[in-house]
Amino acid sequence: xxxxDRLDDIGKRHDVLRHPFYVRWSEGxxxxxxxxxxxxxxxxxxxxxxxxxxxxxxxxxxxxDAPALARHAAEEHDHVGLWDAFVLAVSGxxxxxxxxxTRACASxxxxxxxxxxxxxxxxxxxxxxxxxxxxATKQTGLARHYGxxxxxxFSVHRQLDVEHAADARELIARRLDGADEQALLDSxxxxxxxxxxxxxxxxxxxxxxxxP
Numbered sequence: 001x002x003x004x005d006r007l008d009d010i011g012k013r014h015d016v017l018r019h020p021f022y023v024r025w026s027e028g029x030x031x032x033x034x035x036x037x038x039x040x041x042x043x044x045x046x047x048x049x050x051x052x053x054x055x056x057x058x059x060x061x062x063x064x065d066a067p068a069l070a071r072h073a074a075e076e077h078d079h080v081g082l083w084d085a086f087v088l089a090v091s092g093x094x095x096x097x098x099x100x101x102t103r104a105c106a107s108x109x110x111x112x113x114x115x116x117x118x119x120x121x122x123x124x125x126x127x128x129x130x131x132x133x134x135x136a137t138k139q140t141g142l143a144r145h146y147g148x149x150x151x152x153x154f155s156v157h158r159q160l161d162v163e164h165a166a167d168a169r170e171l172i173a174r175r176l177d178g179a180d181e182q183a184l185l186d187s188x189x190x191x192x193x194x195x196x197x198x199x200x201x202x203x204x205x206x207x208x209x210x211x212p
Contacts, residue, residue, distance in 0.1 A: 003181050004169070007122075007188050011130055014192035017137055021199045026137060028145025032091065035146065037211045038202050039087040040096030045198060046083045048109035050076035052124055055110070061117035065171055072164065082153040089148055093212070101201025108194035118175050119187040125168040126188035127195075131161035 016022055021038065024030050030038075053073035057066050084094045098106060109127065111120055135158035142148040172184075205211040 003176070003184065006181075006185055007126065010185060010188050010192065011126060014189065014196060015130070016192075016195050016199060017134060019196055019199045021203055022134075022137070025141045028141065030146075032146075033211075034202075034206055035090045036087075036092035037096075037206060038199075039083075039090050039092035040094065041099060041102045041198065041202055043080070043083055043087060043094055043096070044098045044102050044106040045109055045195065046076075046080055048106040049124070049127060050080060051110035052120055055113050055115065056117055056120045056124070058113060059117040059120070061175075068167070069171075072167070075160070079153060079156065082156060086151045086153050089151065090146070096212070099198075099201040099205055101197045101204070105194040105198040108190050118172065118179055119183060121168050121172050121175075122184040122187045123191045125165055125172060126191050128161045128168060129165035130192075131165075132158045135161070 017026075021030070025035075050073060053069060053076045056062060057069035057073050059066075059069075062069055087094045109123065111123065135154040139151060139154040139158065142151055142154070202211070
């Protein structure tokens, strides 16, 4: 099976739209405090994606692609402000401390400057290729059930991440000769499992009464 088919398969098997939290979002059965708590937690993932793009831009392996990666990183950092607007719209806390699961997700997404560029690009591809469908589903749920007709973060990402995923795929494809494809698949799986775990943590703390 080709690498891209295997990555798509991993994406389907770890589709967070099947997570009970997002199912309840689509059904309109989340409470306002649940949505607010989630928004504060997921902010850490939004920052982590921007950090991953920044790390890719700084990589000595980036070569002539560094300026494009830097522009990508700047866009993602700008989008933290868009997420904060959503957090405030649902009465969440942009400065919320991360749960254990959220902290692990942010670490998996961001990586660090020691992570090889190709693995970072693959992690970004796995995250961003899923975002258009996720953003569209969230936006529909917000409009239908929660009185939020427009949330710019989701409007932007349901379109822009189609381009971002395509750009990442091109950057990966040009670097595949001799690559350890299993390591790339592991990178994709790690970030998607971490996203699922973040949602598990949100539900765990809400159920325990420990969430603010």
